[in-house]
Amino acid sequence: MARILQERAPLVRNASAAATELIREAIVDGRLPPGQRLKEEELARELGISRTPVREALLILQAEGLVDAAPNRGAVVRSHDADDLEDLYQLRALLEGYAARRAAASISEAAVAGLHASCERFESLIEGDVQELVKENLLFHNVILDASRSRRVAELVRKVIELPLVYRSYIWYSVEQRRISAHYHRQITRALEARDGERAELVMKEHVYEARDVLVSKVREAEERE
Amino acid sequence: MARILQERAPLVRNASAAATELIREAIVDGRLPPGQRLKEEELARELGISRTPVREALLILQAEGLVDAAPNRGAVVRSHDADDLEDLYQLRALLEGYAARRAAASISEAAVAGLHASCERFESLIEGDVQELVKENLLFHNVILDASRSRRVAELVRKVIELPLVYRSYIWYSVEQRRISAHYHRQITRALEARDGERAELVMKEHVYEARDVLVSKVREAEERE
DNA sequence: CTTGACCATACAGTATGCAATCCGCATCGT
DNA sequence: ACGATGCGGATTGCATACTGTATGGTCAAG
Known part of the structure; x- marks a missing residue:
């Protein structure tokens, strides 16, 4: 999943908000395709932050309906039929x-x-x-x-x-x-x-x-x- | 804020979900009035869990529009005019x-x-x-x-x-x-x-x-x- | 060869400590 | 007297370590 989430500007305000926006954009314009698993550790590594803000980002995106998550099984990009x-x-x-x-x-x-x-x-x-x-x-x-x-x-x-x-x-x-x-x-x-x-x-x-x-x-x- | 968030049943499945529901119910039926500050540590203490799941609960409730939050200043119960x-x-x-x-x-x-x-x-x-x-x-x-x-x-x-x-x-x-x-x-x-x-x-x-x-x-x- | 149990591993869930930030208050200077 | 400045406490933001759970693979028994 290398190079999918490169930020171009300095991290917006705080790490969680920045992570949310970057992941959201990647989903919306298709760099992260429906069904793609979103592993916390992996995303954290790519964004150069820890898992905590990534978790928060995924939580927000889940509330927005862009990702699905199951308990103990992580998040995936939501697909729509x-x-x-x-x-x-x-x-x-x-x-x-x-x-x-x-x-x-x-x-x-x-x-x-x-x-x-x-x-x-x-x-x-x-x-x-x-x-x-x-x-x-x-x-x-x-x-x-x-x-x-x-x-x-x-x-x-x-x-x-x-x-x-x-x-x-x-x-x-x-x-x-x-x-x-x-x-x-x-x-x-x-x-x-x-x-x-x-x-x-x-x-x-x-x-x-x-x-x-x-x-x-x-x-x-x-x-x-x- | 003592005694506001007592759970009656065993914690649903995981701490975050349980916290979310308890806080949501407390807001919806008025035990937590609009404008009430929601301090992470305080809520965590009352629910007998750590700050992490409380943070997640507040994030979810924010997405639902039940609480307002400002960066570095915490969450309050949202009020509606x-x-x-x-x-x-x-x-x-x-x-x-x-x-x-x-x-x-x-x-x-x-x-x-x-x-x-x-x-x-x-x-x-x-x-x-x-x-x-x-x-x-x-x-x-x-x-x-x-x-x-x-x-x-x-x-x-x-x-x-x-x-x-x-x-x-x-x-x-x-x-x-x-x-x-x-x-x-x-x-x-x-x-x-x-x-x-x-x-x-x-x-x-x-x-x-x-x-x-x-x-x-x-x-x-x-x-x-x- | 198939089936079931066990174990290893990968990952999410939670706790906790430290750093960064904000706010109120006091102190100082004008 | 009043505003600016700096200090300290309170509280959030983030990182990291640890724990719990699900899954896939291996091996033994049928």
Whole structure:
């Protein structure tokens, strides 16, 4: 497992928090694949710290749902089957739809302008780098979550979508599907601009459902092959 | 802080899990009031274990949102203001409403019978013991969460409502309000029986909203007095 | 050749000691 | 009198040593 967890900056604040972030990132972007065993001693050695902060990190990640742990048997990177993902996206649609509806009621002019700008950038990336597209997509959704003015919902959505496959799902998108995504972003922005909460919710939900369809079908395909 | 955390049964399986449950229960039913400092050594002494499992317990409870912790300054029991509770109940209405809608599609005859039985018991407790009423209410909601067949939603709701005030809120109910609660339970059960998801969702939401109204107004009153 | 018990080993669970940090208080200087 | 500075106690953060438990392998008996 060498070289998987190299930190580039000085350890953030304290060892536990740093370990948590490094391991989380490694899981989310796939360097630690689902099913991978996470041995405390090994991780500690790699991060140059003792087992105690590693244990704390694993505990936090377990609470976040990124790792599974059994008593006396250690932790593994949690894996998600297609049913699981379907459930998760259903929940995401519910929460982000709700966030969009709430955002319509209270979103600022500045935030709307920000969303339009994000749409521009998203559109210009349709035939461009996937990595950048993912980042822009994340930004768009985050602006709406913040505008919903519900701390709990925003927090929840961020936790819920914190999964390897979710972040990487744009990889599966065809150019045509990217265009449709861009269109939905624009339509959501317009609905918010017009203070039309119902419509913002509606489009957001469909946007999430389509993401679910792509992802779930790809995962089911992969499951077939086994 | 003597005598607050006495365990009655043999320690569940391991010390961390036992500590987590004991502290959680103490917070939820109010023996550890909001704002109370949670010193590791003190808790360890009281539970007859070392600081390590106590640290782990506090970490878990922090992830659950029951305690706040600042680096190098320890943990305190988290307190919730009225705005916070309002946000939380809004979220609860959304999630439990959704759970009720889903439950309508797939609930078993047996579960419906169970709900009717719960309604009977709830009605017979209207002028009875609050403690029992709270328990019966919890049972009712749990049956629906299980029937929703969405592991994540059920899990989420249980985490979200895991708060001292939520469990104790029936204390504030008048007999008339209890009657109305009983009526809503019955109506929800009937809607589920008739496979009417939309109506089950509707009534569930109103049921939660009314709980919110009672609780938030009581908390605002208490905040005024300061 | 199969099956069961035992043992070795690897790893998680817990305890404890020491270092780092924070906070209150007193002392000093302006 | 008031703010800055430094000291000491309290408490968390981390490391390490020890203990308990699960698993896989080996060997003997059937």
